[in-house]
Amino acid sequence: MWDHVQWTEEDKENARQRIEENSCTQIPLKEQGKFDTDACQYWDKFYGRHQDKFFKDRNWLFLEFPELLPPGAKSEVTNRCQSDQQAVLTTAVPEKDDAATQTATFPGQHASFRILEVGCGVGNSVFPIINTIKEKDAFLYCCDFSPRAIQLVKDHPDYDDSVCHAFVHDVCEENTSMPFPPRSLDVILTVFVLSSIHPNRIQGVVNRLSTYLKHGGIFLFRDHGRYDFSQVRFKKGRCLSENFYTRGDGTCVYFFTKEEVHDLFSNAGLEEVQNLEDRRLQVNRREKVAMHRVWMQSKYRKLYPPSAP
Numbered sequence: 001m002w003d004h005v006q007w008t009e010e011d012k013e014n015a016r017q018r019i020e021e022n023s024c025t026q027i028p029l030k031e032q033g034k035f036d037t038d039a040c041q042y043w044d045k046f047y048g049r050h051q052d053k054f055f056k057d058r059n060w061l062f063l064e065f066p067e068l069l070p071p072g073a074k075s076e077v078t079n080r081c082q083s084d085q086q087a088v089l090t091t092a093v094p095e096k097d098d099a100a101t102q103t104a105t106f107p108g109q110h111a112s113f114r115i116l117e118v119g120c121g122v123g124n125s126v127f128p129i130i131n132t133i134k135e136k137d138a139f140l141y142c143c144d145f146s147p148r149a150i151q152l153v154k155d156h157p158d159y160d161d162s163v164c165h166a167f168v169h170d171v172c173e174e175n176t177s178m179p180f181p182p183r184s185l186d187v188i189l190t191v192f193v194l195s196s197i198h199p200n201r202i203q204g205v206v207n208r209l210s211t212y213l214k215h216g217g218i219f220l221f222r223d224h225g226r227y228d229f230s231q232v233r234f235k236k237g238r239c240l241s242e243n244f245y246t247r248g249d250g251t252c253v254y255f256f257t258k259e260e261v262h263d264l265f266s267n268a269g270l271e272e273v274q275n276l277e278d279r280r281l282q283v284n285r286r287e288k289v290a291m292h293r294v295w296m297q298s299k300y301r302k303l304y305p306p307s308a309p
């Protein structure tokens with residue numbers, strides 16, 4: 001694997017051509033509805049088949065996203081990682097009118113640092129986070145719309161309901177609320193999740209989720225980028241709309257550009273802290289295949305309201 005790989009004009013042209021070919025015929029509109037309405041069932045079956053064996057633990061998590069560390073854990077882990085100096089700059093200051101302090105009881109109410117992971121799957125980020133925030137006055141919420149995935153999280157030996165609350169929740173549902181009040185979160189994390197949602201719904205999802213961030217809180221996003229190998233290798237007949245595809249198992253994937261990511265979070269009223277394309281070259285020597293990987297990595301902060309004169 002090589003990091004920060006520059007693409008040649010030829011690489012770009014090859015990718016562009018292959019995507020043009022694999023998306024020249026789209027699945028007819030009348031056959032597309034099920035991929036949106038039954039998305040939860042497709043993912044639930046996915047976890048029925050693969051259990052917790054498909055995704056790997058996100059071991060890069062604290063290196064790339066030191067903002068996940070509660071104040072008490074920051075120096076400890078950042079020293080270990082020798083990582084991003086921004087780590088120390090990222091905590092939301094508790095607000096005087098913090099809604100969390102004014103409403104009825106909810107899990108994690110007494111923690112001073114609260115994280116939500118959306119689309120947590122079987123917990124490949126959840127358990128590294130739980131094991132880091134224990135005894136740090138922090139609390140993790142994690143949700144997924146697949147009941148099987150959430151059950152696997154709860155059955156894991158490291159699941160601990162004194163620091164974590166896992167629940168089934170579909171973030172595309174407009175009229176359901178989260179088990180905590182608005183403006184109560186320091187961090188929201190989505191890892192390869194927004195890409196699995198229909199592109200017409202993603203903006204609404206980000207808007208709604210952002211209402212749960214405290215002022216100064218941060219949205220952390222990692223996902224598929226445009227021209228990634230996994231987009232290029234799609235066969236004809238899997239494309240739903242531009243840069244949006246369905247896999248053989250019915251789950252879907254969208255491939256983002258930097259500009260789209262920027263618009264998505266800015267439209268939700270958040271301010272850019274980081275928005276980058278992570279480009280790498282992976283080589284499978286046995287099969288003699290070179291794969292250009294493109295991932296988006298972004299951080300957007302909820303601003304404080306302008307103070308009254």
Ligand SMILES: C[S@@+](CC[C@H](N)C(=O)[O-])C[C@H]1O[C@@H](n2cnc3c(N)ncnc32)[C@H](O)[C@@H]1O
Nearest residue numbers: 043055119120121124144145170171172191192
């Ligand atoms: C590619 S998997 C990533 C899982 C996990 N974040 C990880 O990094 O291993 C996408 C996850 O998003 C979940 N998901 C997709 N759409 C969702 C929605 N509308 N509401 C909640 N979860 C959703 C799926 O069930 C699946 O677990």
